Amino acid sequence: MRKVLEVNYGIHISQGRVYRLMKQMQLPKMSTVKPKFKAANKSDDKSCHNVLKQNFNPKEPNKAWCSDITYIKAGGRFYYLCVIESILKFV
Numbered sequence: 496m497r498k499v500l501e502v503n504y505g506i507h508i509s510q511g512r513v514y515r516l517m518k519q520m521q522l523p524k525m526s527t528v529k530p531k532f533k534a535a536n537k538s539d540d541k542s543c544h545n546v547l548k549q550n551f552n553p554k555e556p557n558k559a560w561c562s563d564i565t566y567i568k569a570g571g572r573f574y575y576l577c578v579i580e581s582i583l584k585f586v
Contacts, residue, residue, distance in 0.1 A: 557581055 559582040
């Protein structure tokens, strides 16, 4: 909270003051609710067609794209990384 106030609004405030103000306003110190993740639906959903069908040699550029997402721990924090790439091989 202190960092957000400083970076976004230019307000310099000590961590203790932030704690006291949040306590006075009855705001939680941190999230106590663990996020719940739902499993992917394994039904035969026709909205996701396999258009590529393992054909990794498109005849034209920008006809096939692929992506992946992962997270990396750096400096004690997790950062998300998404890579999007065009398949540019030609037959």
